Amino acid sequence: xxxxxxxxxxxxxxxxxxxxxxxxxxxxxxxxxxxxxxxxxxxxxxxxxxxxxxxxxxxxxxxxxxxxxxxxxxxxxxxxxxxxxxxxxxxxxxxxxxxxxxxxxxxxxxxxxxxxxxxxxxxxxxxxxxxxxxxxxxxxxxxxxxxxxxxxxxxxxxxxxxxxxxxxxxxxxxxxxxxxxxxxxxxxxxxxxxxxxxxxxxxxxxxxxxxxxxxxxxxxxxxxxxxxxxxxxxxxxxxxxxxxxxxxxxxxxxxxxxxxxxxxxxxxxxxxxxxxxxxxxxxxxxxxxxxxxxxxxxxxxxxxxxxxxxxxxxxxxxxxxxxxxxxxxxxxxxxxxxxxxxxxxxxxxxxxxxxxxxxxxxxxxxxxxxxxxxxxxxxxxxxxxxxxxxxxxxxxxxxxxxxxxxxxxxxxxxxxxxxxxxxxxxxxxxxxxxxxxxxxxxxxxxxxxxxxxxxxxxxxxxxxxxxxxxxxxxxxxxxxxxxxxxxxxxxxxxxxxxxxxxxxxxxxxxxxxxxxxxxxxxxxxxxxxxxxxxxxxxxxxxxxxxxxxxxxxxxxxxxxxxxxxxxxxxxxxxxxxxxxxxxxxxxxxxxxxxxxxxxxxxxxxxxxxxxxxxxxxxxxxxxxxxxxxxxxxxxxxxxxxxxxxxxxxxxxxxxxxxxxxxxxxxxxxxxxxxxxxxxxxxxxxxxxxxxxxxxxxxxxxxxxxxxxxx
Amino acid sequence: xxxxxxxxxxxxxxxxxxxxxxxxxxxxxxxxxxxxxxxxxxxxxxxxxxxxxxxxxxxxxxxxxxxxxxxxxxxxxxxxxxxxxxxxxxxxxxxxxxxxxxxxxxxxxxxxxxxxxxxxxxxxxxxxxxxxxxxxxxxxxxxxxxxxxxxxxxxxxxxxxxxxxxxxxxxxxxxxxxxxxxxxxxxxxxxxxxxxxxxxxxxxxx
Numbered sequence: 001x002x003x004x005x006x007x008x009x010x011x012x013x014x015x016x017x018x019x020x021x022x023x024x025x026x027x028x029x030x031x032x033x034x035x036x037x038x039x040x041x042x043x044x045x046x047x048x049x050x051x052x053x054x055x056x057x058x059x060x061x062x063x064x065x066x067x068x069x070x071x072x073x074x075x076x077x078x079x080x081x082x083x084x085x086x087x088x089x090x091x092x093x094x095x096x097x098x099x100x101x102x103x104x105x106x107x108x109x110x111x112x113x114x115x116x117x118x119x120x121x122x123x124x125x126x127x128x129x130x131x132x133x134x135x136x137x138x139x140x141x142x143x144x145x146x147x148x149x150x151x152x153x154x155x156x157x158x159x160x161x162x163x164x165x166x167x168x169x170x171x172x173x174x175x176x177x178x179x180x181x182x183x184x185x186x187x188x189x190x191x192x193x194x195x196x197x198x199x200x201x202x203x204x205x206x207x208x209x210x211x212x213x214x215x216x217x218x219x220x221x222x223x224x225x226x227x228x229x230x231x232x233x234x235x236x237x238x239x240x241x242x243x244x245x246x247x248x249x250x251x252x253x254x255x256x257x258x259x260x261x262x263x264x265x266x267x268x269x270x271x272x273x274x275x276x277x278x279x280x281x282x283x284x285x286x287x288x289x290x291x292x293x294x295x296x297x298x299x300x301x302x303x304x305x306x307x308x309x310x311x312x313x314x315x316x317x318x319x320x321x322x323x324x325x326x327x328x329x330x331x332x333x334x335x336x337x338x339x340x341x342x343x344x345x346x347x348x349x350x351x352x353x354x355x356x357x358x359x360x361x362x363x364x365x366x367x368x369x370x371x372x373x374x375x376x377x378x379x380x381x382x383x384x385x386x387x388x389x390x391x392x393x394x395x396x397x398x399x400x401x402x403x404x405x406x407x408x409x410x411x412x413x414x415x416x417x418x419x420x421x422x423x424x425x426x427x428x429x430x431x432x433x434x435x436x437x438x439x440x441x442x443x444x445x446x447x448x449x450x451x452x453x454x455x456x457x458x459x460x461x462x463x464x465x466x467x468x469x470x471x472x473x474x475x476x477x478x479x480x481x482x483x484x485x486x487x488x489x490x491x492x493x494x495x496x497x498x499x500x501x502x503x504x505x506x507x508x509x510x511x512x513x514x515x516x517x518x519x520x521x522x523x524x525x526x527x528x529x530x531x532x533x534x535x536x537x538x539x540x541x542x543x544x545x546x547x548x549x550x551x552x553x554x555x556x557x558x559x560x561x562x563x564x565x566x567x568x569x570x571x572x573x574x575x576x577x578x579x580x581x582x583x584x585x586x587x588x589x590x591x592x593x594x595x596x597x598x599x600x601x602x603x604x605x606x607x608x609x610x611x612x613x614x615x616x617x618x619x620x621x622x623x624x625x626x627x628x629x630x631x632x633x634x635x636x637x638x639x640x641x642x643x644x645x646x647x648x649x650x651x652x653x654x655x656x657x658x659x660x661x662x663x664x665x666x667x668x669x670x671x672x673x674x675x676x677x678x679x680x681x682x683x684x685x686x687x688x689x690x691x692x693x694x695x696x697x698x699x700x701x702x703x704x705x706x707x708x709x710x
Numbered sequence: 711x712x713x714x715x716x717x718x719x720x721x722x723x724x725x726x727x728x729x730x731x732x733x734x735x736x737x738x739x740x741x742x743x744x745x746x747x748x749x750x751x752x753x754x755x756x757x758x759x760x761x762x763x764x765x766x767x768x769x770x771x772x773x774x775x776x777x778x779x780x781x782x783x784x785x786x787x788x789x790x791x792x793x794x795x796x797x798x799x800x801x802x803x804x805x806x807x808x809x810x811x812x813x814x815x816x817x818x819x820x821x822x823x824x825x826x827x828x829x830x831x832x833x834x835x836x837x838x839x840x841x842x843x844x845x846x847x848x849x850x851x852x853x854x855x856x857x858x859x860x861x862x863x864x865x866x867x868x869x870x871x872x873x874x875x876x877x878x879x880x881x882x883x884x885x886x887x888x889x890x891x892x893x894x895x896x897x898x899x900x901x902x903x904x905x906x907x908x909x910x911x912x913x914x915x916x
Contacts, residue, residue: 494902505909512768516795517722520816524728527820531735543731550724604867669723676721676747676770 027098031071033108034139042100047108050093054122054141055199055217056086065139065199066094067122072139074201075108086113088141089121124197129170132200132214142216143197145227146172149255150304150316151186152288161186162215163224165194166255173215174198176223191230191237191257197223235259235302235320240283240312259302260285260314261322265356266411266434267292268391274356274411274434275301278324282356284313284415292392295436298324308416308426310352315418332358332409337381340412340431350428354412361386361433362407362444369397376432379408387432389413396435403447410435506606510561513677514670518554522547553666560616570608573600579633582612586620590628596635598642607700610674611635611644617667618646618694626650626692642680642700647693652686713740714831717760719751719777720744720793721769725816729764729793732820739827748772752780755788761831765810767794767801768912775801775808782809789830793823799848800911802841812836851911852895859913861888866905866914 027033027047036045051066063074064086075096086092096110124143131137132144146165154160154175163174163186174196198218218224231237240258262277271287285301293299303317335354340361343349363379369390376387377397388408390397400406410433417426435441529543564570569581575596583592600608615633622628628650635644659665668684675682680698716739720726726744733739742758745751749771755763763781767774778790789811794801802813812830814823818838826836854862857878864874871889875882889904898904908914 494900497902512795513722516816517725520795521722521724521728524725524732524820528728528731528735531732535735539735546727546731666724673721673723679770 029070030066030068030073033075033098034071034073036098037073037106037108039106041106044100045098046096047098048093048095050091050116052119052122053086053088053090053092054139056088056090065141066092067140073108074139075110086115087118087121089119091116091119127200129165129167129172132172132216133170135202135214137200138202138214140200141197142200143195144172144216145193145195147193147255148186148189148191148230149257150288151189152316163189163194163196165196168255171255173213174218174224175215176218177220189224189226189230190234192226193228195225195227234318235300237302240305240314255304257302258305258314259300260312261300261324262298263324263326264293264295264297264299265358266391266413266436267295268389268413268434274413275299276356281311283311284308284413285317285319286313286315288316288318293319293321295392298322306418308418310355310414310416330358332360335359335361335412337361337363337384337386340386341384350414350431352414352428355414357412358409359412359433360407360409362405364405365400365402365447368400368402369394379406387430389432389434391434391436393435393437396438396441400441400443401447402453403451404443405445407442407444408433408435409440503605506609509606510609513673514557515554515561518550518557522550522554525550550666553670560613564609564612570605570612575600575603575608575635578608579612579615583616583619586616586623587631588623590623591630592619593630593632594634596633598635598637602637603642603700607642607678607698610678611642611698614671614674614696615644615646617671621667622646622648622650622692626652628691637700640700642696642698644696644698645694647691649691652688652690652692654688655684655686658684713738714762714827715740715742715758715760716827717742717751717755717758717763718744719746719748719754719763719769719774720766721746722766725766732823733827736824739824748774748777751777752784755781755785759785760788762827763788763790764793764827765790767792767796767805775804778805778810779808789833791826791830791836796912797844798910798912799845800850800913803845803850806837806845813838813841815841851897851907851913854892854895854913858888858892858895861885862892862904862908863914865889865901866908 026045027036027049029049030051033047033049036047049068051068053064054067054072055065057064063076065072065074067073075094093112093114093116094110095112096108098106098108101107122141124141125137127137127142127144129144129146132142144165146167148163149166149171150164152162152164154162160175160177163176165172165174196216196218198216200214200216202214203212234257237257237259240260260275260277260283262275262281262283265274265276265282267273270290271292273285273287273292275283275285277283285303288303298321299319300322301314301317301319303314305312306315307313333354340351340354340359341348343351361379361381363381363386365377366380366385367378369375369377376389377400379386379388388397388410391410412433413431414428415430416428525543525547529540529547532539532543563585564582567581569578572578572581575598576594578600579594579596580592603611619631619633622631626648628648631646631648633644633646635642637643658668660669672682675696675698678698680696683695684692685695686692716733718726718729718733718741720729723746726746730741730744733741742760743754745754747769751763751765751769751774752772763778765774765778769777772780774792774794778792781788781790790809791812791814792802792805792810793814793816794805795816796802797815805813812826812835814826814836818826829836860878861874864877869877871882871885875885878885889901893899893904896904896907898907905914
């Protein structure tokens with residue numbers, strides 16, 4: 001019955017595996033699966049086989065180890081099976097796939113797990129430190145014995161803790177679940193000889209896929225069996241003294257806790273201190289916990305010895321209060337940065353002899369410590385930068401200002417690489433001065449008010465104000481320009497519309513004054529002629545003659561009008577030019593003398609047009625009827641009157657008997673009417689044989705002075 | 711029946727000659743005189759006491775409207791017939807207001823003119839329907855005061871508000887106020903429009 005209970009799911013799984021959509025599994029045993037994790041292939045491959053659970057994980061989604069006849073492997077379960085219910089010794093059929101993850105590793109993930117039976121878990125293999133460190137038992141359950149050298153929490157995953165086991169020559173790390181190792185409760189195991197059984201696992205370089213190291217995963221504190229109890233007094237260990245042999249010469253001392261005794265002279269960085277030993281050495285101590293003794297306190301310190309070639313230091317150390325004979329403290333050494341940082345020939349080199357010495361140094365504050373005392377202050381000493389650490393008294397460096405000149409008194413500290421076979425001469429990694437209280441810092445000179453920063457600030461703010469001003473000004477100017485342009489455009493538009501309007505009006509007036517009236521006259525004459533035809537036919541001819549001559553005059557008028565519209569003459573600014581150009585046609589065959597001392601802009605367009613018409617008519621008369629060879633035109637302004645005279649050397653005429661409208665001569669009549677409309681006066685003097693002289697006086701408006709100016 | 715005695719007042723000699731010829735061709739009409747401006751027309755009318763004065767509107771010295779007014783005030787028996795080329799409703803309206811008995815535009819056929827003369831001579835009014843329609847369609851603007859006309863004339867000459875103020879001896883603010891009133895009376899929005907309207911309505915002369 002029991003076998004049936006076991007077999008049925010197995011058959012079911014077997015069937016499901018066969019019917020797997022992924023096709024036939026590529027990987028069919030533990031060895032192949034393990035190899036697939038490191039072969040660098042990136043394709044997804046299914047696997048399915050039967051194996052024995054050798055080490056189940058207590059982690060959620062954690063890994064567990066399997067073994068079968070071909071070998072061992074480890075795989076991940078992604079929530080398809082409550083993995084923590086698996087027990088060592090469970091026989092299962094597991095199905096899943098190997099996948100390339102974005103971190104560069106291949107991972108085996110189980111998707112189906114079928115429990116077949118529970119068997120006796122595999123017996124742990126007895127292993128030595130050498131076996132483990134040689135990678136002999138990867139993914140195998142092993143059992144080994146060693147002395148607990150150290151214990152600490154996993155810094156990355158605090159749910160785990162580590163024990164460091166040693167056989168005196170080598171060490172092996174044992175990782176265990178933290179839930180059973182709360183706080184520092186593993187510390188009681190220090191120095192105890194223990195036996196642990198668990199899974200030997202390897203750490204690999206993610207990309208190179210090389211084994212970097214090995215550790216043993218154990219189920220928890222329950223998997224630690226104490227073989228012999230630790231010493232009652234953990235500080236009852238041998239003293240570290242000068243003659244302690246270097247590690248590589250004899251490994252006997254390498255993984256042994258040793259002790260120093262002395263006075264704390266400086267502390268910093270939460271777990272670092274310098275202890276001046278009774279032998280006069282200045283040992284660097286790195287404490288396992290962040291709990292520092294007072295400066296000046298006498299302490300016993302137990303820790304793992306390491307050397308930086310200059311002296312012995314202690315790592316992973318623990319301390320306790322101890323009594324001691326006060327060593328008279330030496331007066332501080334006055335040093336220069338040069339003496340600290342440069343050797344005699346000028347090459348940069350830390351003067352290691354100053355380590356642990358109390359020194360005094362002057363400099364200008366270059367950079368203040370950042371944050372809550374974590375950062376170090378930089379002091380500029382003759383061009384060298386020296387770091388000042390506030391140690392355990394962050395208040396020592398508070399309230400300082402940049403660029404002030406200060407003197408500090410503190411302990412000079414050199415931090416070096418840990419010495420190993422591969423670093424025969426370790427580098428000094430850092431050199432700084434630790435101050436032990438506000439009394440160790442003296443401000444000698446306050447910073448000048450005009451620090452470069454302040455000056456830059458002032459210049460910057462001035463510049464920004466200036467820039468803002470310039471920008472503001474620009475914007476304002478642009479706005480004004482824009483408005484101005486707009487206004488200008490509007491003015492131009494209105495001026496040009498005014499101009500056009502004026503021109504149109506002027507034209508209308510002109511047509512009304514001459515052509516329209518003439519046409520009315522002609523129409524009346526023709527009507528009169530028609531009506532007289534039956535009654536007094538002799539009058540008909542006279543009427544028609546007048547009509548015909550009026551028509552002639554109309555035609556001439558029209559021609560002049562069109563001529564003026566086309567020619568640029570009236571646009572000229574010089575009146576002399578205006579008159580000359582306007583009289584081009586009329587003055588043909590005679591010499592024209594023009595002397596106008598009137599600026600064009602003082603006359604309105606209408607006045608100029610009228611003047612041109614008048615002068616043109618008079619000039620035409622002089623040339624056509626007077627046969628003149630020379631015509632003189634002169635114009636001048638007398639206060640608010642235009643005085644224009646026109647004389648010729650023609651044959652002249654008798655002013656009293658000159659031909660008038662009744663004779664069909666309308667020219668002079670037109671001139672007369674135009675001058676009347678300008679409110680002007682007009683006089684003609686002529687005697688037969690002596691040419692003619694016409695004088696006109698025309699008042700001009702005050703407004704005309706401005707007209708045309710703007 | 712006595713002939714109708716007519717005085718012609720027109721500043722255009724050609725028109726005067728044509729009109730005289732036309733009227734002479736009618737036996738009922740006698741041209742007793744001609745005047746070349748408004749003042750002469752009034753003078754001659756007072757002296758000759760014609761039945762009808764044929765009057766142009768735009769004339770120098772004194773315009774036809776003022777002359778009409780003067781004649782109608784002094785001579786009850788003389789009728790005034792306005793003969794004009796103007797079609798500006800303001801002119802026409804002012805002429806009627808001044809007491810003109812008839813209006814004939816120069817575009818009117820000559821026989822109609824003769825008919826109008828006879829009609830007016832017999833004491834009728836001869837205002838053709840196109841004239842009344844014209845006045846109705848384009849109502850005359852409100853009368854501008856002398857000061858407003860001065861200002862309007864000044865802006866037509868291109869003077870700025872400041873110049874006008876200086877010339878008239880008033881404050882610039884007052885010029886602006888006057889301008890607002892002028893715009894309101896003429897129904898104009900700005901300077902150019904005001905000038906345009908004023909010129910069209912013969913309130914201003916160029």
